[in-house]
Amino acid sequence: MKTYLAGNYDVAVIGAGHAGIEAALSAARLSCKTAVFTINNDAVGNCPCNPSIGGTAKGHLVREIDALGGEMGKTADECLLQMRMLNKGKGPAVHSLRAQIDRRRYSETMKNKLELQENLDLRQAEITDIERTDDGQWLLTTRMLAQFKCKTVIIATGTYLGGRIYVGEVSFESGPDGIFPASFLGESLRKLGVKTRRFKTGTPARVLRSSVDFSELEVQKGDEPVIPFSFDTTKKLENKVDCHISYTNERTKKIILDNIDRSPLYGGKIEGVGPRYCPSLEDKIVRFSEKERHQLFIEPCGENTQELYLQGMSSSLPEEVQLAFYHTIKGLENCLVMRPAYAIEYDCIDPTALKQTLEFADFEGLYGAGQFNGSSGYEEAAAQGLIAGINAALKVKGKEPFILDRASSYIGTLIDDLVTKGANEPYRMMTSRSEYRLILRQDNADERLTPFGYELGLISEERYKRFTDKQEKIKQELQRVQSTVISPSKELSDILVSRETSDVTTGIHLVDLIKRPELSYDVLAPIDKDRPSLDKAIFEQVEITVKYEGYIKKQLSAVETMRKLETKLLPEDIDYKDVTGLRLEAGEKLAKIRPRSIGQASRISGVSPADISVLLIYLAKVGGKHDE
Amino acid sequence: MENSTIAAISTAQGNAGISVIRVSGDKAVEICNKIFVPYGKKYLSDLAGYSCAYGKIVSNGEKIDECVATVFLAPHSYTGENVVELSCHGGLVVTKQVLRVVIDNGARLADAGEFTKRAFLNGKLDLTQAEAVMDIISAKSNNALKAANKAKEGVLSKKISGIREELLIQAGHLSAWADYPEEDIPEIDNKVLSEKLTNIKADLQTLIGNYDSGQAIKSGIDTVIVGKPNVGKSTLMNLISGYEKSIVTDIAGTTRDVVEETVTVGNVILNLSDTAGIHEADNEVEKIGVDKAKSKLYNAMLILAVFDMGEAFSNEDKEILENIGDTPFVAIINKSDLEPKLDTEKIRKYTDNIVFMSAKNDEGTEELTKLIEKIYNTTDFDYSSGVLFNERQLSLAKSALQSVEEAISALKNNITLDAVTVTIEDAISYLLELTGERATEKVVDKVFHNFCVGK
Incomplete structure (x- = not known):
């Protein structure tokens, strides 16, 4: 079939989910000619998993994205239904904002922001093929046979890449929410030499509000006054809805256990690895069989819809079984299920193939972000999208890359974990993943990151002035x-x-x-x-x-120690076979992950303190570069 | 990247019945195959792991020695690499010749401790076990060997893992409780947490407390013998160490230097220094000896202060007792065979550790031994309770203890639990460093293992 050349871009983003949006906006704002491709323009910034943004550690990520000049926090504030500050009383390090949002409005708002952004084209097109051009650029082909030549490409395909939905014995190729999947790009990437694997996630059912009996359910209200995500939101925000809490019981458990062999997960049909922290209800019941009940939250999906979301009840059991067990739960005895729960399996990569800029070590100009990199969650995706977008833009402009280290942010911790340790299951951010959490608080994200955002050009003069005034005060x-x-x-x-x-x-x-x-x-x-x-x-x-002066001081001195190793850079062309004294296993791991610095190398599992000494000696011999 | 193959004589050198040459590395079997001619049909390269062959070692066609060669294949060997052990019959000269042949065929001489280092690097031993092997090699007494063997069996690692596991359970609970506020994770009860931490603190304190006993058993206690001139210090030193080292005369001031000797007293090793008598020296050479004695006195871990039964308690005696300070000491009333002129009550004001001896007549050594064993608590020392074996381990254990104490005091002062959690994690990472492992991932694993979480 005959293709045609449809245009050139500095940065092309494949996918317009949470990662793709931030990637496209940041690249365009750094004045790169940018395109973002999506299978369906009406699915921009879709929230197929749950109608909420933030949560423990994820709230930190949203604030950090905002502090750097990203969009997620602002849009969540604009589409807010309810805001809560989680973990009050447990200490400032673990305070996290969590918002219920109107998911249709969120999607529309984000779409509109893309449309209005200068230098940015939003295009409905499925990318089916990617190949390298002779001059070191990338050629993308759409299903409609248009071809785009791009200097850099960011892959942010979420759960669409090779997506397959499972509901009991039923399974079919699909993206989330009934949107069609990306069926060709995976094969094209594999042909290029990108190794992919399968991960799995899931979402609960949606039920009709008028069919739920709220009379005996616990009510969960928002916090007053509302604290916004964005350091830029000055408008007073209102809580608009309540959520409700109910519990599973012995009857729920019995129905699930009686039908467990009909779950594609336990029946062995799903090969993808699912997350431990976002388990399906059947997972929870099997793994924690001693627990009598499990909590569930009933959350509104928006102001203009009667659909309610059953948080904590994701399942891949057959629809018939799902209906039976929902009806055992207080408040849901007569509920009408508008959409059943499903599990979805998709292609992603082993993120150790990436550098700390999220660029593939083996493919110059190709970046990954979001679930494609083996993470989970809107916030984790958006954070990576932002960093990938910034770095693609810097690459196009021939500037030094932008890397956040572990001590600077949860974003830095997330990316360092992904590219250094890899992910054996979809990676979710948690406060316990940060060793510096007393200084990486959500309340000081601006202090930590806004100067970087300003320097990059993502924070306006006016906002920066407000920021410095605040710091002075x-x-x-x-x-x-x-x-x-x-x-x-x-x-x-x-x-x-x-x-x-x-x-x-x-x-x-x-x-x-x-x-x-x-x-x-x-x-x-x-x-x-x-x-x-x-x-x-x-x-x-x-x-x-x-x-917290004493604790903060202690953490700052730990950061100083860490940064000493972080600035000892390993040459990009180092051949670990030439480093005498390195153990075989360590050499192989180092060659695979290609750490940027001694610090990163020391966090690779399988690289021992003795190997680090060997590397330090080697660096001294070859005269290692120092990153100032 | 190639790991060189190393070789060394791994039995004590001397005219023993059998000496073993250990060869370890990728090419261990290949190298030995070149020099070992079997009497049976199977060459070393044909052998499975854990098997042996009888044959001769040849060099340039000439037989050097007969030997049994044992083959261990990676990873099932001490170092985790391919290992061949050649058990030769000859004495030192022949053994060295065999080693030479092994090296001529492609191995290199192992550095001190290199086999153990490789075992550690290949994950066959953890750091505390590897350190214990070093201690076995250099053990100075039977008890030192016993303790080192216990450490190699992993008693210390187990003890530390036990303490760490307790801390991980608490950190895991705290993290689950913070990271999953909307799951019904049990609330943290400050009182319960504080009790748990107090127990952990006690365990760490026991471990740290054992260090001195461990030192007493393993490396020896730096001990100084002090006393005014001619109370019989040198005679005592000679009695304990078993032969004459100090010059013994009746003229006060004969010992002008600090004489050092390592001796075993019952269970305990003493690094013994006999000092010049502490008194106002009038000649220059003696003055240097006295100054040295005084500085030793302040560095010592144990002081044996000697007094003369046949003389009245003098100002010099008093000065010695006052100079001792907090260092543990034993007062030895020597020359107990003489007519008592010493008022021992004046000494009893300073210590209850008093022994009556007649060093010259070899009386009272048994009492002295028992007393020293009592001070270092080595009589019924429980090797299974784990012993920290060096300063590195001690300092990390102390840092862990300090973090646990900080956590307890933070709880007491109502500091928020995020700060308490970070402090507990500090303690965990010190203990992981002690055994040569690492942190945070373990806490995350704990969260998922023990709690049903996740929306």
Whole structure:
């Protein structure tokens, strides 16, 4: 069949999900001529898994994306149905925002942002073939036989690549939500030499609101006032909906166990590896058989729909079995299932084939982002999309790559984990994955990353000015509490006694009062007469800085140690066979992963401290480059 | 990338009945095959692992020795590589000749400890086991050997894994509770967590407390014998070490230097220094000896202070007792055969560890031995409780203990649990470093193993 040349691009993004959107926007904003291809323009930024954005550690990612100039946080704020701050009372490191969003509106808003973005073309087209041109560029072919010549390509195919849906004994090729899959690109990539494998994920059923009996269900409301994701959102946001909680019971369990052999997962039909943390209900019941009940959340999908989402109930059992067990659950006894739950299996890569820029080590100019890289979750995808987009653009402009290290952000931790350790199951971000979590908080994402976003050109002058003003105010307020002395008084004593902390008889620095775990900024307001009127976020920064000073210092010194190894770069052309004294296993791992630095090498499993010593000696001999 | 094949004589050198030459590396079998001619049909290259052949070692067609060759195939060997052990009959000269032939055929002489290093690198031993092997090789006494063997069996690793496992359970629970707020993960009870951490703290303290006993058994306790001139320090030293080393005369000030000797007293190894008598020296040479004695005194781990039963308690005696400070010490009342002029109550004010001896007549050594064993708690020392064997291990165990203590105090002070979690993870990573492993992934695994989580 006859193809035709339809255009040239600096950056082409395959897929317009959460990864593709951020990749396309950032590349276009860095003034690269950019195209984003999607199988269906109405599926841009679709949320097929759940109608929510954020959650533990994922909320951190959204804030970091926002701090760098990404779009996810802003759009989630614009489409907000309900916002909660998770983990209140467990300490600032693990506070995370989680939003229920209107998923249709989210999708439309994102689509419109792509349409309006300068330098960016949104194109409905399935990419069926990718090949290298003689001049080192990439040639993409669409199903309609159009060809595009591109300097760089970012693959962000999500669950579409070789997608196959399973519901009990029924299975068919499909993308999510009944959209058709990308059936040809996988083969083309394999022909190119990209190794793929199968992962699996799933989604719960949607039920009709009017068929659910809420009368005896626990209600879950949003937090007031709403704290937005974006450091840029100034508009006051409202909670618009409630969620509800119910539980499975012994009858639910019995139905599932009686039919377990009809699950494609247990029947052996699915070869893809599923995530441990997002298990289907049948997984939970089999693996934790001693547990009597499992929690589920009933969440609205949007303002203009009656569909409700059953969070925590993903399943690949036959539709008939699903209906039977939903009806055992309180509130759902008579529910009408509008869409059944399904499992979906798709092609992805082993992310150790990528560099820390998310570019393939073996294919210059080809990048991967999102589920294609073996991760899971909208937020993880968006974070990678942003970094891949930025790096593709920098490559086109011939500039140095942009790499965030583990101590800078959850984004850096996520990417370092993926490209260094690989993923044996879809990778989800968790706070416990960050060794520096006391300094990588969601509340200081702007402080950590906005200077980078500004330097790159993704943060406007006006926003940057607001940011530096805020930092200045934090500094001044910190100085004020350090120099202010509070004299003993009845008012102070009353506060101290009522909070069950020791009384003072002489003057005390305000900072030493704030430091006490029993006291807080709010509690001390009456005796802090000269307190300026400032934004709550500024007090929050000062309070955390003061209260966690010892811990923060300790983590910062660990970061310093880590960064010493991180700046010892390994030559890109190093042949590990030439490094004498390296063990065979370590040599093979290093050759496969091709770490950028000694620091990254030390995190590869199978590379021992002894191997690192060998590498350091080798570097000293060849005169290793230092990254300043 | 090729791993060189190494060889060394791996039995003690001397005229033993059998000496073993160990060859390890990719080419171990190939190299030995070239020099070993079997009496039976099978060449070494035909043998399966764990089997042996009888034959002769030849060089340039000449027989050097008869030997039994045992073949171990990777990874089932001590080093995890291919290994051949040649058990020769000859004495030192012949053994060295065989080693020479092995090296001429492509092996290189192993560095000290290299077999063990390879075993560690190939995952056959963890770091504490590898360190223990080094200790077995250099063991100075039977007990040192016993303790080192226990460590090699992995008693220390097991002990540390046990403590680490406890910490991981807590860290796993804390992480699950923080990362999955919407699953019904059991709440963290500060009191329960604090109790668990207190138990872990006690375990670490026992381990650290055992270090001195371990040192006493393994490397020896730096011990100084002090006393005013001519109380019989040198006689005591000679008595303990079994032969005359110090010059013994009746003239005060004969010993002008610090005489060092490693001796075994019951279970305990003492690195013994006899010092010049502490008194105001009047000649220059003696003054140097006295200064040296004083500096040794402050560095010692154990002090044996000697007093003369036949003389009244003097200012010099008093000065010695006051200079000792916190260092554990034993007061030895020597010359107990003489008419008692010493007021021993004055010494008893400083210590209850008093032994009456007559070094000259070899009386009282048994009491001294028992007392020293008691001080280092080695009499009933339980080798199975795990012993930290070197400063590296001790310092990491101490860092882990410090982190656990910080976590406990953070809980007590109502610091939020995110900070407590990070502190517990610090302790885990110190212990992983102790055994040569690493962290965080383990916590993540724990989360999924013990809790049903995930939306």
